[in-house]
Amino acid sequence: MKKGTIHHQEAFLNHIADRLGRKRRTKGVKRPKWSTLPQWNVYQGHSPEQLVDVLKEQCQSIHTDVEETTIRNLPHVVSEVITRYQGKKIVTWDDPRFEEFGLQSYLEKNLPEQGAEVHVWDENRSREKNIQIAERAEIGITFSDITLAESGTVVLFSDKGKGRSVSLLPENYIAIIPKSTIVPRMTQAAHEIHKRVEKGDPVASCVNFISGPSNSADIEMSLVVGVHGPVKVTYVIVTDR
């Protein structure tokens, strides 16, 4: 990747140091040991089952439907959700987990046989074409990379086959949540990203923390579910180990 440019940094930062009444600090600043870390106490020691309960309860307050199933039964459950959404055009990530979780042949064969159009996000197709497909799709399906029980959040890391638009442009969104991805809260996800950064691994260009459908209360403070992003969202929790 070509390196970017930085303009007017020196004068700007020197001025800040001046205002702070000391010499410029260009290295050696370490985060102090914070005197308290309450974020790590939230749901500490909860079992995976308990975390599933927390997640399910939170989904009720964020207008998100939840299904729980096994890998074996996953195609059946996903097909029920698709029927409920009455979607004929579907877009998914290009993600090996669809195969691992036994969804590939359902998406490639069964669904098209039932008259649905299924598109996979394709890095070899043009940007315009991919966006157009996602924009016309009625349902977007992705996996969750990390799932936050407390806030009912699926965390998605963008990548070549994992376009940002899939979970964004269609009116209905289905997130498949492997039970093993569920952690107590944002703290664990942020810590994981921090560790990767410290190791020198590049963070995905877009990390999405998605908690249910889009909403707004901008008109007379009355809550409207469904604004620019998805209007309806279902999480499908799958027991994977």
Add this chain to the structure above:
Amino acid sequence: MGIRIGEKEFDKRVEKGLADSFMRSAVTEAQDRLRTGRLKAAEELGDWESWRDLGEEIRHHTMENLDFYLQQLSENVAKRGGHVFFAETAEKANEYIQQVVKEKQAKKVIKSKSMVTEEIGMNEALEDNGCEVIESDLGEYILQMDDQDPPSHIVAPALHKNKAQIRDVFRDKKGYVNNDIPEEMTRFAREQLRNEFLSADIGITGCNFAVAESGSISLVTNEGNARLVSALPKTQITVMGMERIVPTWEELDVLVSLLCRSAVGQKLTSYITGLTGPKEDGDVDGPDEFHLVIVDNGRSNILGTEFQEALHCIRCAACINVCPVYSHIGGHAYGSIYPGPIGAVLTPLLDEYENNKELPYASSLCAACTEACPVKIPLHELLIKHRQKIVEEAKKTEASERFAMKAFEWVASTPSLYNMGSKAASLAMSPFTKEGNISKGPGPLKPWTEIRDLPAPGKERFRDWYNKREKGGRRK
């Protein structure tokens, strides 16, 4: 738009606010709802005070090392192929953004909500160059359509408008034919704006917090518009106030958690989006080009002063939602895009005292703001410091009495405000009270009390009033 909005004269703005009964009841209701949400969200955590302590520590450490963290941020953005521009002034920021727009030959810019772009008057600067600028946050979209009506709350910008007024704006400007049900109007906005997202040349966002360690920026939203702005256009420009930064993702977690709970009572908003540079090689959507504009515009003048903590603000508006004065006069009366207690602290610092010397008096010093602040900014103490400074400055020009009393007059001449202010004053005045009389008051009372003792406001009245409100809110 710039930081100043509305009529020049403070008392005229206040009169207007007091006369607008819809606005006042809407504001009170919104405050109640947002405050109740915050209290509930704080209560759930159990140890809210520890969270606030941690928030304060993080903000303090970051501000004390701001030069270091901004350097780290900019180097990491550049490493990922992004371009960084440090802008000392609004003009320089706008010039750079205009230049990018020109290079890209952009005709249409789509924006997600950003206070700093309003502060620097970016929309006007781009429109002057013949570029169309479209606000996509629902509240901002409504205001922009209504001939650039200024925002009145930093989280809910169109709070002062009722749904019938909004329907009329949609009808007059966009040919909307349906009723004034919020769902239907929102649906209409979704359809109208979807095409704009798809056809815009450039997306412009604000930044809730940048993350120094990875060169990332984060956006905290509910509507999904910021995701569209950063996923679809080929060029993205992000504008951030220079203080909106955290060291690592771990601190981002803490501040985002504090922000969501304090602003809207949510555990997390629907979308927290962390963006690092332009899209990576091989990625399909996301911008090809990414520009980060880091804006000073008066902020550095606050560093190293007794007001430095004002820069700790995370723009949650919790202080606004508990402020009894805001409840009476509404956001526009402050004459600044930053209203409420934080606005009264920040505006005279970012703009200038001369134009905003009434603002520090737009407070009953009841300290509810300080108590509500998730990063423990001592807002009411900073307001007192402002008053002291204003009086000192005024003394130099031998106009102390005249000015201090003039600022006090608008409160006194407005019965509801005076009653409330005097009820509230019992708390704030207690350190100055001597046997039921105020012998040495702060701010506007000071010159007066130097001459004679004022009867101290009754102790019970404000508390009664405030407790009633608190309970009323909690019952819901």
